[in-house]
Amino acid sequence: MTNSPINANTYTDRNETRPGLTRVQLAELIQPQANQIREKTTIPATVARYADAMRAADLADVPDTFPPIIVRMIPRADGRGAVPELIVGFHRVAAAMRAGRTWLMAEVVEATDAEARWISAQSNLTHGEPLRAKEHREVFRAYVRAGRCWHRDKRGKQRLKSSRDIAADLHGLRSHTTIVNWMRQDFPKLWKQMGGEIAAPGKDKLTDEEQSQRRRDDALQHLAQVESIARTLTDVWHRGEVLAGLARAVKVLEEAGPCQRIEDEF
DSSP: OOOSTTSHHHHIIIIITSTTEEEEEGGGOBOOGGGOOSSSSOOHHHHHHHHHHHHHHHHHTOOOSOOOEEEEEEEOTTSSOEEEEEEEOHHHHHHHHHTTOOEEEEEEOOOOHHHHHHHHHHHHHHSSSOOOHHHHHHHHHHHHHTTTTEEEOTTSOEEEOOHHHHHHHTTTSSOHHHHHHHHHHHOHHHHHHTTSBOOOOOOOOOOHHHHHHHHHHHHHHHHHHHHHHHTTOOOHHHHHHHHHHHHHHHHHHHHHSOOOOOOOOO
16 A cells, blocks of 8 residues: 555545545645654654555555544635644654655644644553653643643532542553642642632633744744755755755745745855
8 A cells, every 4th residue: 555646546545535534745744843742753763663564565555554643734824725733643754754655644633732732742642652751741741731630520610630630641651749749840820729629720822923933933943954954965966956845935935925034144
């Protein structure tokens, strides 16, 4: 099975008809570090292993065993449609690109920035490469910021979950005493309220400007990578391909709307 142009129809017949899934072009996929709970976005050995499994499935013309990636849709600045943003599946996307695939099947969800990070964290808890000890705390923070530490009691009132309930939600990642300590250090206001009756919390939602700034930071981070890699390209054709890609990016930016020209000192 493959989703390369050679065998795209077979892949579509076996996968794209699955309910609730959509096909996502990898070239259009935004992969923000903000949605990745790990310190390193991908582990090279894992990407290589996944890519080998995908190639083997492609050669045998059979479905692979990888679950669909999870994305959310970000509206385009010009109002014409939306662009997929990756939430879960960083290793699978990297492996698919390495295996020569151009698209993957994806589950599309609606999620705020905080919810997207928690969905990613929760996925890392239940499958994939084990998280490092230092990454456990980021999972906890994502859980709290996504509002998962709240529940409604029998009378319908919203209350903060106990440290034991939170520890259970996190699949026993750390003991309930560690949860209490983390809550005290990272969210002191919530720590004071643990076990007591409280008012419903307000939603911590980013403004459109703050969301745009976050995506600008992601774009600039990728551009910095391009600058570093460009210095290592020895083939004139390879440099030309990268230059053509940059020209396409400039065109997309100009079509998205008016731009404030910034003078950059080299």
